[in-house]
Amino acid sequence: AQSVTQLDSQVPVFEEAPVELRCNYSSSVSVYLFWYVQYPNQGLQLLLKYLSGSTLVKGINGFEAEFNKSQTSFHLRKPSVHISDTAEYFCAVSDKSSGNTGKLIFGQGTTLQVKP
Amino acid sequence: NAGVTQTPKFRVLKTGQSMTLLCAQDMNHEYMYWYRQDPGMGLRLIHYSVGEGTTAKGEVPDGYNVSRLKKQNFLLGLESAAPSQTSVYFCASSWTGGLYEQYFGPGTRLTVT
Numbered sequence: 001a002q003s004v005t006q007l008d009s010q011v012p013v014f015e016e017a018p019v020e021l022r023c024n025y026s027s028s029v030s031v032y033l034f035w036y037v038q039y040p041n042q043g044l045q046l047l048l049k050y051l052s053g054s055t056l057v058k059g060i061n062g063f064e065a066e067f068n069k070s071q072t073s074f075h076l077r078k079p080s081v082h083i084s085d086t087a088e089y090f091c092a093v094s095d096k097s098s099g100n101t102g103k104l105i106f107g108q109g110t111t112l113q114v115k116p
Numbered sequence: 117n118a119g120v121t122q123t124p125k126f127r128v129l130k131t132g133q134s135m136t137l138l139c140a141q142d143m144n145h146e147y148m149y150w151y152r153q154d155p156g157m158g159l160r161l162i163h164y165s166v167g168e169g170t171t172a173k174g175e176v177p178d179g180y181n182v183s184r185l186k187k188q189n190f191l192l193g194l195e196s197a198a199p200s201q202t203s204v205y206f207c208a209s210s211w212t213g214g215l216y217e218q219y220f221g222p223g224t225r226l227t228v229t
Contacts, residue, residue, distance in 0.1 A: 009156070032215050043120070043206055043220035044159075051215045090158060094214060101166060102147050102213025103174065106158035 002027050002095050006107035014115050015083055021076040021110045023091030030096040033074040034104070035065055038088045047089070050074065061085070086114045117142050120221035122207050128227045129197045137192040137224050139207030147210045148190040149174075149218065150182060152203040159206065165190055166213065197228045 007022040025031065032051055036044040048059025055067040065076045074091060091107040123138040139148065146167050151159040161174030163182040171182045179201060181193045190209075194201060204225050208218040 004158075006158075034217070036220075041222075043222045044208075044218075045220065046217040049215070049217060092159075096214065100213040101164065101172070102149075102210055102216065102218065103161055103164065104149075104159075104218065105175075106151075106160070108156055108158045 002031075002093055002105050004091055004093050004105050004107035006089075006091055006110045008110050009108065010111045010113065012113045012115060013081055016080050018079050019077065019081050019085075019112065021089050021091075021112065023074045023076065023107055025072050025074070025091075025093045025105075027072070027095070032094040032096065033065075033067060034092040034094070035059065035063070035074075035076050036090045036092060038090065038109075040087070044090065047076070081112070081114050083114050083116060085112060087112060119143065120207055120209055120219050122205075122221040122224050124224060125222070126225050128229065129194075130229055131198060133197050134193070134195050135197065135226075136194075137205055137207075137226075139190045139192070139209075139221060140188055141190075141207075141209040141219070142188065143209060143219065144187070145209035145219070146187075146212050147216075148184065149208045149210075150180070150190065150192045151206045151208065152176065152201075153206060153223070154203050162192065162205075197226075199228045202226060202228045 003026040035047040092104040149164040150162040165184040168187040207221040
């Protein structure tokens with residue numbers, strides 16, 4: 001069964017510093033990959049997604065992620081973070097072999113704490 | 117457009133009580149989902165629906181039932197609440213599955229004592 005691992009539960013970083021949030025998934029079968037962000041006391045919203053094509057995907061708020069099939073990874077990066085980026089970030093995978101159900105397998109989440 | 121709304125926002129139940137959580141979406145989406153979020157475990161899929169009148173089990177369906185009588189609504193029921201069901205519940209919807217993003221509601225925080 002597919003599983004998703006976010007390697008860091010918390011990532012503290014100073015404002016304007018670069019950040020990378022790591023995500024690995026278990027299976028090399030064809031997948032769709034997503035990053036969602038959850039601000040305090042809110043639901044999740046989509047940051048970016050990889051469906052096919054270019055392995056570098058750009059999303060909202062200056063975030064980008066790179067799909068690496070050989071390493072089954074989909075790490076999220078931002079070159080310069082802001083205080084407003086403080087939130088919990090979730091990596092999620094949709095396995096194409098599960099049909100068109102759209103079922104998502106989520107990682108455990110990474111809390112990004114941006115310090116002034 | 118309100119997007120995805122959830123009712124109620126907070127609820128405290130005693131063990132053995134029942135309740136229904138309501139999810140409504142105004143985007144004419146076909147697919148709807150119920151997740152639970154627990155600390156350190158991310159979100160886990162409880163049940164989902166790929167269209168009006170259909171439901172299917174997700175990853176953690178035990179103790180929950182669902183119904184999708186109308187396209188815009190997806191109800192999650194707890195027949196006999198247990199402390200293990202203390203969680204934050206999120207509803208989501210999407211056009212169809214696979215490559216389409218899911219739109220999430222604001223969540224319902226449920227405590228079972």
